[in-house]
Every structure is written in structure tokens, then in C-alpha cells.
Amino acid sequence: MSLAPPRMAPLLHRLAGMTRRGAVHATLLLVGAVWLVPTLGLFVTSWRPSADVAASGWWTALPGGTFTAGNYREVLTVRGFEISLLNSVLIALPATLLPIVFAAPAAYALAWHRFRGRRFAFLAVVALLVVPLQLTWVPILKLFNLLGLTGSFVGIWLAHTAFGLPFAIFLLHDFMAELPGAVFESARIDGASELRLFLTIVLPLSTPALASLAIFQFVWVWNDLINALIFLQDRGKYPLTAAIQGLLSSYGSEWHLLAAGSFVSMSVPLLVFVALQRHFIRGLTAGAVKG
Amino acid sequence: MTQRKRRYSCRLNLPLLALLAFWGSALPPVAAGSEPVRIMATWGGDEEAGFREVLDAFTGNTGIRYEYDGSRNIDILLKTRVYGGSPPDVAILPQFGAIVELVRQRAILPLSGERPDPILTWDELARNYDRAFIDLGTIDGAFYALPVKANSKSVCWYRPPSFRALGIEPPRTWQELQAIAEAHLRRGKAPFAIGGADGWPLTDWFENIYVRVAGPAMYRKLFLTHEVKWTDATVVEAMRRLGDVVWPEAKLAGGAEGTLSTGFIDAFNAVLRPRPAAGIYCGGGFMSAFAEQNFPALQGQQDYAFFEFPSIDPRWGRPVVVGGDFAVVFNDRPAVRRLIGFLAGKEASTIWASAERGAVVSPNRNVPLAVYRPFKRLEAQQLIGAGGLVFDGSDLAPSAVGRDAMVTALQAFVEEPERVREYLRALEGAAARSY
């Protein structure tokens, strides 16, 4: 890693030098352990037979309990698993990209263009963040029925895009407002058009923010169940979350399957996070060097 | 990263998006030709497998395709879709209060009644169902809600070996139940486990007691029509009896607060597991499925069994509180009519009752008892032989009462029984603005 040696935090090292370095490590490891325990519980549960899950705590299984791959087998062979996985990808990719495509120029304009009502527009966006989605379902479903979008991927893309937009604009605005304005000015003086400026300077500089946004939006869309059920209304188009829910009885009591299903489902966003984490740290260093 | 590369990737995205958009819109919503019947219900897993056996038989008989959409979130989904203007053809709902609401909104169609071409005739209904089911499904003179599945809520699960160890027998009366509770307490054991974190185990307890204290007519007036107020003397009396169960809190596994943080399955497991935390779990014939799944080593009847909820007032005996699922119809099409006709008949009910996975107790009285598995057969016998059937009161009432105010009042009662009149006043207030 190129960033490690020169960027060793002076703060930590001074602090650690003064107090006990071990205490810091112990604290960090403890926090890590506490954070890991619930997930570990879910993971162990996902490998246990349902009878054991009902009878004893998951930690009792760690030394010499019975484990089974049966839960995963059941999840992976659920009716329509492959289709729903494909659907999840088909829903999540555009529903992650579109809000960014819509939000980035808007956030840039709100942060750097001087126009009347700019403040009001931005505050309206912040206010929209808190509108409960439940309130929008019926009006939007009516609209979709009118336009024939109910049951189409386009409809669910639009819905996710709109629902994700306030947060996307908010996040990108915050980041873009901190960008060095002098760079924009010099580009303008060089005769760059606004579009060119946006595409060649603003977007590349915003990579870390775009990457974080992509993670959040992707996770949100990937885990969504209720919007898909409301706007798609068609089992053939439902995402993975719906297929996994289909394993559960009306009492929702099959915790061993829920646990296995969660791990199958979360593996994808986890990979995305790991992939993008690398990416946006690099983006940040590039920014820092320039700044 | 260089600027050129970045720009390139930006441009690449646009055609990709356009392609995806085209693909998304090009997929037709449903294949043209014979339109399938769209059915919504709450079932998944094994329950769904059982229902699909029925639906597959329907398709086999008629060639009509179906689309089944099962979700535990049916409350939200159905309401949203009804108001949004795209309901399914048929929905199967467990909550009768929601059905009454749909009738009031004119969202669902009568299956029978004053219309020239009923989907089901009164004769057909009378041939297949107990009077109680037909009366229940009849709202303002027309029949709307076809019962397709029933379960008894008047059973109490216990372990015969544990009872033998205590020298006790399953109770038939309230006094005997009290004696059993005392026998547990003397040995330092909690007699009852109640999953009070889920509201309905508490409402089931109350309903069983209330119908035994006040009788079926008052029961109907309290829950369905709200002609009886929650502050009525009969309600107070029923709460006093419920106090026999939850007070002192040593009678409850985990105590009062433990009860309020325990879900129904954990409560049930606490009775059946190797070192039981309680002796009795009341409510839900369907719990046999959980016993089979969670305790495969135990033998039904031998290691665990149920007794009927004991009687309180000999006048009313032991009526059965029934939970059920009802089919309602949103669109009148020939295919939908045939499906409803099929579901109402003996063939579909028998297939469902004898399904490999997810077998149900059928409300259809022509289903031969022989097709059931042991516990289901006992449950079905109880439903047929009952002195009277009443329906789960918390499902009859609007959910603002049955799933909200009533649950809050009962949870409060478990924790602080002495302030019962205060809770009942609040409950009555909620009921007054919900019917």
C-alpha cells in the first residue's frame, strides 16, 4: 500500500506513545468484537438445524454442535431463486446509477451556481428526506397505473431513483460545496463550458462521494422488499428479498432460513462495499494530495 | 485517475442505461392470451406448498393458470394496491375486520346474495359449511368472505410426562386449571408461558375467557358490532378471570415483564424443551407444526399433547374460538368464478387437508376426518363437535382495536392488574372511534 508509511497518523502515535498503546488496541478490538457478535450469531444460526435453534443459544453450538448446510440448500433452491437474483441485479444497477446521474448535476448546481431560490431549493430537498415513503405509495401507484408503469422495471427504477434522490443530492452537495472553487474559476477562464467543467473536473474530484453514495443506494435498493412488492406486483419480476421472504410462513418463524437467506442476500452488497472501499480511499488520497 | 479515462466511463454508462431501459419496458406485464387468476395471501414456505397443491389441481382441472403472490406484508400491500387501483383478483385474508372495511369501501364483490348470477349459491354454501361460517361471511345481507382454512384457538399444549410427575391431569374446568397452577407453584414452577410480546396470544386468552363468561351472543356484540362496551361488567369479570392466570406473576414463565418480551414461539418452546420453563401454553392448534419442526425427537400425543380450553360457566360450556382465512373477490371474471367455486368444494378442501406439506384444517364439513394427520384430526374434531363456534375476536374487531388498543390494555393488565378499569376505559375510547 502506497499510502501507509507517510500517512501514519501523528495523532495516534503521539497519543499511543503517551498513554498505553495497548489500551487503544484493546478498545478497538473490543469494539470490533462487540460489533461482530450479533452477526456471528446470525451466521452460526444459519448453519444450525431448526430444532437446535429453538432449543439452545447459538454460542452453545460453537464447541461441537451439529451443523447443516440444509438451510442454505433450501434458500438456494427456493422457487425462482436464479430469476430473482437476476431481477435483483436488474433492479439494483439502474436504481443505483440513475439517482447519481440525476443528483450529481443538481447537487453541483445547488452548491456552485448562484441563482434565486437556491437556498430554498436545497432546504426543500433536505425536508423531503424526512417524508415517509408510505405516504407516497398510493399516489405513485395511481400514477403508475395511469402511465402503465406498474409491473415494469422502469417503474421501480423511477421509484427508487426518486426515493434516493434527496439523500443523494444532500450527500453530494455537502461534498461538492467543499471543492476548491479556484479550480472551477480557472477552468471557466480557460473557456470550458459548464458541461465540460462538470464532466471533466467536478465529477472526477467527487469520486469518493460518488462511491459512498453508490454503496448506500445500492445497499438500500438491494435490501428493499416492500417497494418491489408494491410496484412490480409480479412474482416473475420480484427481487431476491421477495424470494427469501417466500420461504417464511405467515408467522415468519423460520429463523434458520431467514439467517441463511440474509447471508446469501448480503454477500452481494458486501462485495460491492469491499470493492468500493478500496476505490474511494484511493480517491480521497488523490484529493488530499491535490488540496 | 486521469481525466480521459473518467470521461470515457461516463459516456459508456449512457447507452448501457438506454439499453436497460428498453429491456425493462419491453418485457410485457403479463403474457397475452388467457389471463391468469392473480391471488394474494399471507402464506410462504410450507403453507404455500400446501396451497399450491390446491391451485395446481385447479389448473389441472380447468387449464386456467394462476399467479400466486404470498407475503406477510399483505396488510400494507393489499391496502396500497386497492387504493392505488390495482388489486389482485382474489385475496385470502386472516383478518375479518379488514374484510368488513373492504366491503364498506365497495372494493370486494359479494359471492352470493341478491344478484341474478351469484358466484356461489346459498345451497352450495349450506352443503359445505357450518351455519356459523355462513353467518360470519354475510355482511349486509350478502355473502362476501369464503372460509378456506380454520384453526382452533381453544387448545392448551402441555407435556403429559411433566403432568404425571406433578400428579395432575388435564383440567376440564377453571377450578381444575387453578388447582394445576397451584400444583406448579408449590414445586416452584411457573404454570403458564404466554408470548405476550406478540399481541395475539394475549387476545386469544381473553377471547377464550370472555366467551366462556358471557356467552357467544355477547361475544359477537363486543367484538363484531361493538354494541357491548369494553367497560361492561362482563368484560371486568373476564379480566378478573384472566387475573387468575397472570397474577401473581410467579405463574408466568419469565414473570410479567419476561412475558411481555417473549414471542409466541419462544413461549411454546419453553413448554416443550428439555428443561421446560413452564407447564402450559394455550392457543393455536397450528402449534403442532412448530412442535414437529422444533422438537423432532418428541413423540406427538405421548411427549406433548393438548387439552381443550377449560370451561368457566357451565351455561356456556366450551365454545371454540376459531381463527380462519377467508377468500374475497375483487374482479368478477369467469376464471375467478371457477376458482372460487373450486375452493368452496369438497375436492379442493380435501386436497388441502391432506397436503404433504402445509396441510390445513378445512372449514368445509365434507372433508373426511380420515385424511388428517393426528393433531389436525383432533383439531378438526373439536371444530365440528364444538358446542358453538366463535371467531377470533381480535380479528373480528377493527385492527385499531384488535391489534392495537386491546393488545396495549392486556399487556398493561399483565404488568399492573390492579388498574384494570383505567385500561378498559382507554380501550373503550379507542373502540368508540373505530367502528
Added chain:
Amino acid sequence: MFLAPAAVLLLVFFMHPTLQTIWWSFHGGIGLEPSRFVGADNYVRLLTGDPLFLNLEVWPPSGALVNNLLWLALFTLSPLGLGLSIAVLADGVRYERTLKAVIFLPMVISATAASVIFRFVYSPDPTIGILNAVLGALFPWLEPVPWLGRRSVVNFALIGAAVWIWTGLATTVLSAAYKALDREVLEAANVDGAGPWRTFWRVALPMLAGPIAFVAIALVINGLKMLELVLVMTAGGPRGASRIIGFTVYWEMFNNSRAGYGSAVAVVMLLLLVPVIAVQLRRVGREER
């Protein structure tokens, strides 16, 4: 031109529902679309006649509104504090990435799964609830605590689960921001003999004000909208003690079929956002000077 596409989408998807909600909050009746105009009745009942929303007759006051204030305080400050500490303390340590991935992990778990995990964590029965099992092993004289069944504890338990989920956001954002800080300024402060604590409080923290405000606002908004966790773990119970505003909006609309009343709760929720907007206003204002 830059704004238009986003503006159109936001108008189409949010304008109508938002205005409709405000209009509906003055209506009553049963169903998802209220029918009767009732004036300010919903608001009057909400603030004076609904002890599960606001009860000032007991001490301390209770109800969804009060619970939500508790949520806003703890659910905002805890992830911020934790995230900031981890961002600073873990900066540069060998297992930093792994640690941050572990902290972030809960954010990719669906809310339903997280709720189920924590129902197990908090179970009052020490044979299945790990928290009570651990406490019982450490302090054998302690009775198992019914975390979700005791009214004085349930909100803290729920907030704990939410903090577990959302600290990942705070850590990720603040760690990235911390790494982007101008090292020379920090070094200079150190050279001036400011000491690590002073450097952190006087120099680093002010430089992180922007990201901290961002995370705080994101948390406030999620604290206001919080629904699924409460719905799955306690359904607002016991005795309505864990209701919060986001839950109440949903519950009144979809369980109780009182869309007008639920809309009034949603409007109260919007009003609670006013302080956030004020903060945001100051931030935007500062940028312009």
C-alpha cells in the same frame, strides 16, 4: 439545466404526496383516504388526548414524541462519538480495514434480519438470549433482564440495535474525512506543542465540522423515520412504550386505517425537522460569506 431532471422527478414523486399529507391531516374517517374534514381535531387529540403519543401527566413524560427525542439524542450522538473515535484511533493501525469492514457490516444487513438478530440478543431467556447469558455468567446474582419487556429499558435496547446498524455510516464517512485532513496543519499544531488531545479538539475537530454535521443530519433523519426495527422487534410495545414517530405514522395509517390521524403525525415529524433545517441554513449561509 443541471437541476431540471432531478427537480422534475422530485416534484412528480414527492410534491403531491407531501401536500396531500398536509391536507389529509385535517381529515378523519376510516381507510387509506380520509373522507371527513375535521379541522384541527387530529392535532388536538395527538397533543392532548393520546397518551401513547404524548403523556405529560406522568413523570418523566412519556409517549412516542418523548421517545423520539431520546432517540434523536442517543441515536445521533452515539454513532458520532463511536465513529469519530474509531476513525481517529484506528487510523493507520494494521487491522484498520478489517475493523472498519466489521463496523460497516451491519449496514448491509437488511433491517428485518437485524431485528431478528436483536430479538435473540435481547431474549429474556438466558438459554437463547446472549446478553442475559453473558450477564448471568459475569454476575450470577443478577436476574435476567427483559430488555424488550421492561418499559424503562425497551427504548434503550432498541436504540442500541439501531446504533449497531448505523455506526458504520459514521465510521466510514468520518474516517474518510479524517484521512483527507491537511496533515501539515495537524503537524504544525503538534510541533507548537499543543499535545494530542488539544490538537484533536482545537484543530482536527473544527476541520471535521462539515462531515460531522452531515452524519448528524443523516442520523437525525433516520431517527425520525425509524420504522422497521421497532415494528419487527416490539411492534411498539410493551404497552406502547417503544412507539416512536416513524412507527406511529405507519401504524396509524396501515394498522389502524386512520390516514388522517397518521398524516397529522407525519406533519409533526416534518416540523421536528425545522431545527435541522435551521442548522443547514446556517451552514449554507456560512458558505456564501
